[in-house]
Amino acid sequence: MRKLVSAVLAATLLFTATACTGRSPGGAVDEDPYSESALRYGMAPVPHPDLTYQPDVVLVGGGGRSVRSVTADGLTWRIDGDAPRADDLAPGKVMFVTGRGVGRVLDLQREGGDLLVTIGPVNITDVIRDGTLEKQDIAIEDPVAYQAGEPIWAIPEEEADAALPTPSGRAGRSAPLRLAPLPPRPAQPAPIRGGGEVKSVVANFSTGVSLVSGAEVSFNYDRNGTKLFGRAALTFQQPKAGFYLSIKDGSVARAELSISGGFGIRYSFEAGIQDGQNIKAVLPIPVEFSIPMGTVLGVPLALTVSQTVKVTTAFGAKLGTIKGKGEFSLAGSLGYGYANGRFGPQVSKNFQRKESLINSLRGVPVGVMGLLIEHRVRFDLGFSAFVLKAGLFFEVSTAYGTTMGSAIGSPVAVCRGVGIGVWASYGVGYTILAPVVNVINKFLNLVKLSPINPSGKLGPAPYRIHSAEEVIPPGTKLCGTPQPSAD
Template sequence: MRRGSLPVRKLVSTVVTVTLLLATASCTGRSPEDRFGPVDEDPYSESALRYGMAPVPHPDLTYQPDVVLVGGGGRSVRSVTADGLTWRIDGVAPRADDLAPGKIMFVTGRGVGRVLDLQREQGDLLVTIGPVTVTDVIRDGTLEKQGIVIENPVAYQAGEPLWAAPEEAADALPTPSGKVGRGAPLGLAPLPPRPEQPAPIRGGGEVKSVVANFSTGVSLNSGASVSFNYDRNNTKLFGRAALTFDRPTADFHLTIKGGSVTRADLSISGGFGVRYSFEAGLDDGQNIRAVLPVPVEFSIPLGTVLGVPLALTISQTVTVTTAFGAKLGTIKGGGEFSLAGSLGYGYANGAFGPQISKNFQRKDSLINSLRGVPVGVMGLVVGHNVRFDVGFSAFVLKAGLFFELSTTYGTTMGSAMGSPVAVCRGVGLGVWASYGIGYTILEPVVNVINKFLSLVKISPIDSSGKLGSKPYRIHHAQEIIPPGTALCGDPLSFAN
């Protein structure tokens, strides 16, 4: 017993020592390396879905020298505003002290951008970022992935974004603080308070804004769609527009050398088509011309490629233009067309080329569906833009490869007054593709930010910057009954 007592005492002593050390560590707090150290990250984990995945250094990829990889990924993020532009970062996160206006913050795949403003608040950093291109971030590397299944997306909703009431937001902009230095606000007074970004939702989403009501969805068999409901000043417009597809997949390749793109390819397959319906009416109403950003985006996380967190994001915009020749009338209709088997483009040797397998067929005729009581000539044009981005993605700011399909359908009906035999009907459908490498940021957000930047004489930012070609026309056709009726004219002409 006595011979065994010494080892037992040593073991007890060791256990007590380790316990005390652990207790001391828990009291004093873990080091930043322990709190924010690298871990295997699930792209569908709670922090990754809300804030994005963290970038990880990789030997086969070189970042630009002014890029700051803030450690910890989503664990170092306290919150982000609904517009995705101001990030609250833990002030002791690794390399957070290297952030400064003009640098590029890369904390997650959703939190990457050029630092426009930096504030200190209660131990945290409030970082407002602006747009960057993918070559602003990456100097050398080849990113590619095949067979990306576009299904089960994550919906990111903006809640009440700052563009919901841009005039009020602009009026609330701060003036320069004049305070500079560590321990004090850095450079500018903070932007006005904005709501935080709601949690992402698996599947579809529905958002209400001050401009219109939207419900959008992306699913395996239906496609990217938006429903719109405009009811203002005695003008009512209801409708739905969709880019349909069936079991879509995507492939991409991006090679960057010395900060320049040398090769880029993006292809999306899935048997694409367009479907739409509308109903408009006015009773002593007014004509409208409105751009309706849809404050929901759908994202498929791709994990990391050479340590770079990427996502395939689908976003939409609706434009509505009316040309009602009287103060009273109604018009309704709908149609469906198959469009293409695949959509995409390639870039090599300084030249772009579309890669689109067209397969246009009419399924449901729009002109045969037109109905209404047009007291005067009634014209309506609805545009539906669906954009696919592969790269970095905050809510209103995206950078990487993109392909955007713009579908515009127009209708006209001649006045029923004075035309007892037949009312002329005209329909038009135009489909264009835009593609390239670059960034985009919603125009209303740009306007608000630039008013803020002008106060401190910082150069304004542009709403987009891209390497790309002119839009490629996939289809353009019109039909008028009776043929040659001048009153109905070109149903797409008054959209411009």
């Protein structure tokens, strides 16, 4: 079996929650997390005597077997209209059909014998009122790769505008959303069992089966005279994870997350410009790697790993090249704890240089060449669809800033400068892809509802794991090294 890595977290969210006790009867039995329906749509929730759901949560029976299809953007679920408790769904309720199909109902339409349900984000405390979820010694292996298909924001603008909802009923918060029929959109691509490299999106996630064990992304930019390509990775070795999450009266009482196995960072890049323009771009990677964990107190959980790359160039001339690479050990373990209203990091730092970045810098800098690359790897444990995630999370953000001074201005020795910053962000919260937020907020604006944020978390400010800078020759001011930050 192919082992794949990840970090761990469990499920819970922000401070939004309602009161009252609501146990939902439901129709699901234990199932294989790698069955066909579970892989494609997620596992079904199972009522448990030690866990209480919020009163507006509707557990739709049948799990993945009740799901007909999901749009590529992950927002609209077509489910069997005759599934147990499907008749209880309504705008404002929380649909919980699987661990990948959970969210607040924004719109509901009937088409033949099916229901088309459009959902928005929820916190875990919007779903769970009382319960303690715990699991230790989780071996992370056998991942499933989920790729995004053509999302709603990729359709022609005039078609998207035509698909916007129109308010019906009274104006105000009670007015339901009514979507005009959307243009035909493909369903989400089938998941890929076994993870590994997904070449179409140039992302990789694996343990002990390739040159890179960990989460890696490669990037390639070639446009209008500016070229940039490289790789960035958070490496690790067969980690194990454990978590503890206690929710009382719809609030997080205690949370713990630990990930062991040893972590490192590695990257390489080449960049050049010839009559081109500087670039500043965030490159979300349209693939996620998910490790099904089965159910805990009947709640289906998964560990999901996603990545983002941000690139900024600061080329001071219209001609030049720069290249480099580096590798470092980072930490033996990552994690955090939350109790009595306070967070605390639990990171066993072990930062050591394995391959010097500054000594590897090469190029032909006609002018000053500056480059900043930020690689973010986020581990989410909880509910996870492609665009909506809610639960415990830990994100490692590594930024590399490199500068080479002009060879013309420094004929004896070209100055070189590097800066590196590694930050951790953690807590309990939700995320939703920014383009999806834009679409949903257009819906909400029409009926005068408050817009949603692309993320929300209960957590502290970013925690600095390591930061340093180095300039050669020492004391040279010609190299203004780009400074990584926690932003």
